[in-house]
Amino acid sequence: MLNLLQRFSDAFLKDINLGVLLIDMDYRLADISDRACQMLAMEKEHIRNKSLDEIFATVPSQHQLVQRTILNGAIVRNHAVSWTNNQERFDLLLDSNVLKDSQGNIVGAYIIFKDVTNMRSLEQMVQRSDRLAMIGQIAAGTAHEIRNPLTSIKGFLQMLRRTFGDRGMDKEQNFTDVMLGEIDRINALVNEFLMLSKPKHVAYERIGVTEVLRGIVPVIQNEAILYNVQLHYEASTHLPEVTADIELLKQVFLNVCKNGIEAMPDGGILTISERVDTTERNVCVDIHDTGTGIPMFVVDKIFDPFFTTKDTGTGLGLSVCQRIIHDMGGTIRVASKGFGTTFTITIPYM
Ligand SMILES: Nc1ncnc2c1ncn2[C@@H]1O[C@H](COP(=O)(O)OP(=O)(O)OP(=O)(O)O)[C@@H](O)[C@H]1O
Ligand SMILES: [Mg+2]
Structure with missing residues (x-):
């Protein structure tokens, strides 16, 4: 029976498409699944039996996959963390729990995590397009209202600029130049706003x-x-x-x-x-x-x-x-x- 269980756990750690970390009471990594090694971009031989503090030494605390408190019996369910190895970025969904002996004493803990990057990005895409659609509607309405007064301000400023020029008022003319420049900036911004709403004159x-x-x-x-x-x-x-x-x-x-x-x-x-x-x-x-x-x-x-x-x-x-x-x-x-x-x-x- 034990033999079968042992075989299962060996196969489980090797084949399962999940990150699995097994942690002993000294907060050392007792075992790890192959998939976890891949996601962490670490080699099993290098990290097995090492302290998790050492393994994750360079990771900022809020992005640690594991906290020492795990050994106190803190149960985690569906905790979302993002993880970046040297190559790839993963969104992970993480569960953890303690392991107890027959007397109920904590003897270690395990962590299981799944790569949900694709699901997350789908979800984010939906959220993003919702938000964009909303912003687009607001932008389209507002942009027109901003543009109209701008056009007349710009027109009158150009007249002023000419008058200043005719009278040799260089300083004032420079001021109007600055104002005209700023108006162009607002215009450019408004145009970008308009782009956010469904563009109307697309020519495919x-x-x-x-x-x-x-x-x-x-x-x-x-x-x-x-x-x-x-x-x-x-x-x-x-x-x-x-x-x-x-x-x-x-x-x-x-x-x-x-x-x-x-x-x-x-x-x-x-x-x-x-x-x-x-x-x-x-x-x-x-x-x-x-x-x-x-x-x-x-x-x-x-x-x-x-x-x-x-x-x-x-x-x-x-x-x-x-x-x-x-x-x-x-x-x-x-x-x-x-x-x-x-x-x-x-x-x-x-
Ligand atoms: N090539 C890049 N390298 C580093 N950061 C980038 C790069 N491209 C974008 N970013 C980051 O993404 C942010 C958003 O970019 P985005 O083009 O939407 O706005 P922006 O460049 O800040 O403003 P604007 O495009 O209006 O000048 C940037 O502020 C910057 O932090
Ligand atoms: Mg930019």
Whole structure:
């Protein structure tokens, strides 16, 4: 009987698609499932019988998978944690409990966790599109109301500017220049707002992604020079055509490239490369920067409207991009491994 149980537990730890950690009373790792090793990106031989304090020494306390209190009998059910190894990020759902001997004394504890990354991202996608739809409605209504008065303010300011010019009032003319500049900024913001609502004049046509990128490389180049950034554009020959709106697609690439450049205040390399994924039938564009990277606790939020870490950012850039790409049936994904960031934009082709 014991033999069978032993075999089962061996097979369980080896084959089961779950993370399992077995912990002894000295808070050492007694055993671990193969899948857990994969998710933690650690090797069984290196961590077995080591103290969990040692194994997770570099992980901030709020992201620990295990707390010492587990041995006091704290039961955990469906605790959601995110975990990032060197390669991948996981959303985990975690249960734990103590193991007792026949007298009821605690002799150890176990933790079981499941990788729910796909489920989580689906759920987040639904939430996000709900929120975007709501913001879109509000934005569309408000934006028009803001634009109209702006147009007349701008018109009168331009008249004033001319008058000041005619009378040689240079200082006043400079002031109006500043005001006009600020009005342009508000206008640009309002336009972005409008983009969040369902765009009304989208013109889908068959286009080549390479041509779109070629068209905007000079603009990106200009921005790159300001930041001392080198731009590498790796075009791919014979990309299949996609169905998209050129202007919107340009906007996506510009936004993502601008973010990449802004992430490299001390210079770096921005690489734009094209490829085809023939299995999924997508044209993919990877935009990689050698910048600061995105901390794992921030990654979840970057597509949210108004999320920004920049003093002068609106936080609308990526949410607009996501909306546009989403409407084309594509995806926009991010991978950031501490140093540097890659955004991958995929657009389906027929
Ligand atoms: N390549 C990147 N490297 C590091 N962080 C990034 C990168 N791209 C985006 N981010 C993070 O995502 C946040 C949101 O980006 P988003 O483009 O939506 O807004 P923003 O750039 O802050 O403002 P705006 O686009 O209006 O100038 C940024 O503030 C930044 O923290
Ligand atoms: Mg941006």
